[in-house]
Amino acid sequence: MTSLDQERYLKLKKYSARLSSKPGVYCMLNENGKVIYVGKAKNLKKRVSSYFGKTTHLPKTQAVLAATGSIAVTITRTEREALILENSLIKEYKPRFNVLLKDGKSYPFIEVTVKDNFPRFSFHRGRKNRSRAEYFGPYPNVNAVRDTLSQLQKIFRLRNCEDSFYSNRSRPCLQHQIKRCSAPCVGLIQEDDYAFDVSQAMEYLKGNNQHVFDEFLKKMDQASSAREYEKAAFYRNQISSLKAIQAHQFADGKRPINLDAVALAQKSGIFCVAVLFVRGGRILGSRNFYPAKTKFASESEVLESFLMQYYLEQDPPNEIIIDRKIDHSKAIQEALSEGMNYKVRIKENVRTERKRWLEIATTNAEESLSMKLATKATTEAQLFSLTDFLQLDGVITKVECFDISHTTGDKCIAACVVFCRDGFDKKQYRRFNISGITPGDDYAAIGQAVTRHYARAVEEAKKLPDLVVIDGGKGQLRIAKECLNELGLTKVPVVGIAKGLGRKSGEEKIFLNLLKQPLAKERHSPAMYLLQVVRDEAHRFAITGHRARKRKTLLQSDLEAIEGIGPAKKKNLIRQFGGIQEVKRASIEDLLTIDGINKALARRIYTFFNAG
Known part of the structure; x- marks a missing residue:
């Protein structure tokens, strides 16, 4: 430990000794003031001071301390309030050392x-x-x-x-x-x-x-x-x-049971949490989650973090059964029950049908994790094969692929998809409405998309890909490479996938950077398979975006042609009737029920769709 590290350590230790003994939340910040860890405590002074005791720390504690420049605390009235605040801060700051639930979907x-x-x-x-x-x-x-x-x-x-x-x-x-x-x-x-x-x-x-x-x-x-x-x-x-x-249902028809069975599986440093949904004694299905940033986390910590982050976003059932003991079960129960008109109970060591449901959840977690690890191994082998095929220095861990979709130049959409070690990362997908170019100019469309995407990435200091893939031949590849060079990204390799004879899969030609000749390739190699999969996903994402844009324009263009219909009335009509087809079928009396539609305008709308 250097003198500077020693000085910082003693400063933090003195700060912890002056803290209140009340419950609350503490934030560890790095030298730049960025939150790197958020924790809760029943006794702030006792919990934070434990970081600076004489006992040997776990690897996670050592890593957190090594990166901490300062500590900030917030006192709460109860441990339950501390749990809720902790979850809110984790969601806001996404700290480096906290377990994070990656699933951001709302449930039906x-x-x-x-x-x-x-x-x-x-x-x-x-x-x-x-x-x-x-x-x-x-x-x-x-x-x-x-x-x-x-x-x-x-x-x-x-x-x-x-x-x-x-x-x-x-x-x-x-x-x-x-x-x-x-x-x-x-x-x-x-x-x-x-x-x-x-x-x-x-x-x-x-x-x-x-x-x-x-x-x-x-x-x-x-x-x-x-x-x-x-x-x-x-x-x-x-x-x-x-x-x-x-x-046909595994159900208890005598009494209603509403619960979630939550089980955890862990292997090779990866955690899987499986949730089995039981409503009215019937199994509705299950869902698997893979929490992020679990490198130094214990099984109990992962499960507790999941329960708080997941159920504070969803209405919890009356009962949650778990496959292992956790440290803060009572406080989590109180936090999840807040704002509900019923008490949420967390149970372990369950019997009879509850035990069977928990066994199903455990099996789901273990099998899903096995499949995840097998897929991960395959993906890493494909990325290594692609690195070797392109003869790049470092192993590829992130690929971004661009494609263009339009109908004879109309409603042009560019799409960018992202592939990482864990597969496709759909949260990083982006679409671009292309404008200001000659209709059908794919070169200009690719140039605009690449420039817009990476100008923002540079501005926000985002992690750049190890490889950029363009669905196109040497012309599109040259434009993409020139745009990257203008942004100072000269070291990012770019690959172009030119369609082969008869546009058959496997007959594509692969061009790297500005090399004139295509690379020699093995038709069925893992590298080629990965390039085709990434290219196909970019094509799918681009064409669905183009179709959606075209459909939206077609649906709204009829209404826009009617005198007296502006954006507000058009939106109101579609919202009230449920769609353009229902507007077309509406009578004059129906149209008059809409705010802002007078008799003259209602007659004009009706005549427009029903004349002749």
Whole structure:
């Protein structure tokens, strides 16, 4: 330890000795004032001072101390508040030594618009409006929501259409004809009967299957006694459908159980957390997570960090079962229960069906981790092979690939995809709307995209790729290389993939930098396979962006041609009716219900779409 390091160490040690003994959060900052670690403490003085004790520290503690220039603390009233603040600061600063949950997706729910006379059951993702709807979930993925909605329609015949579609019906739609909807839009079911179906569907979503059975049996007996045999047959069919669905589910029909089973697996320094979603005693599916920055973290620390970061972003279930003991279970329970109208309980050492669910989660974590490690090994072998093929000095760890998509020069989109050791990093993908060039000029489009992308990367001091790939021949490659040189990035190698004879896969020619001749290649080598996969992903990302831009323009161009329709009215019409096709079908009376649309404008819109 140098004299400077010794001086800094003693300064930090003295600071820790003066801290309060109250709970709170401490931030370790480097010499530049950047937060490198965030921790919580029941006793700030005791916890921070432990970093400067005589005992031998773990590798993580040693690494944190070596990089720390100063410490900042925030006192809280309780340990629970410290946990919540810690999670908030980790999310904001993404410190170098904290375990980070990389998943940033919002989860899908089923939304029930309970304030409507005839509520709608539909897919929902994003902000919740609890003043007009109730929500069931979260579900692990979109397919789980769609499967459940399909079950609800089969059993309860509930509507799932948009309000704009529902309010403009004059006859039942196809869903009614295939016995998936009771057609409340045209009055084929009474409000009380529909309300009964809604209440039973909500009980079903809560897992109260036995209650639903009993209610259906009661309705069937009542209808049979009243000699309403068609109605009795309807309830008999509902009971049969419910039994058929439950027979294929691992479910406890006697009592509703809502929980997540959370299991952890670790191998070769990589952690996998698997979450099994159980709602109403039914397994809805599972999801696997790979926390980042776990190099020095213990299993308990990884699991605790996951629970806080994940469940403070999602509504937690009543119960979370975990596969191992953690240090701050009580405080985490209190933090997750805050703001909920129920208490969240974290349990370990569970038995019976809970033990079986936890075993499933553990198996998912272990198998997913094995697949991840196998994929990682393959990816690293491909990157090494590509490095060797291009005869570069350092091993390639990051590849960025560009492609262009347009229709005869119109609505040109450039796309950049990123491939790293862990595979494609979709958070780093970028699209560019190309403008100010001659339509169809692919050279200029590539030049604009490369310049815009790397000018920003240089300005923000971002990590540059070890290789840039261009989906194009020597002309596009030359333009890309010139643009990089102008930005001072002369050392970044660039590869061009020129389409081969007949545009067949495997017949491509590979050009490196400004070499005139293509590189000699093995057709089925790992290097060629990787280049093709990256090129294909860039092409997919570019063409989906181009199609979306073109579709948006086509949908909105008709409305823009009508006198009196500006951006605000156009947006309002599309939002209220649900799309341009519904606007086209709207009557003058329907159009008059929209704010800002007077009778003259409504007549003009109607005539525009219906003349002749």
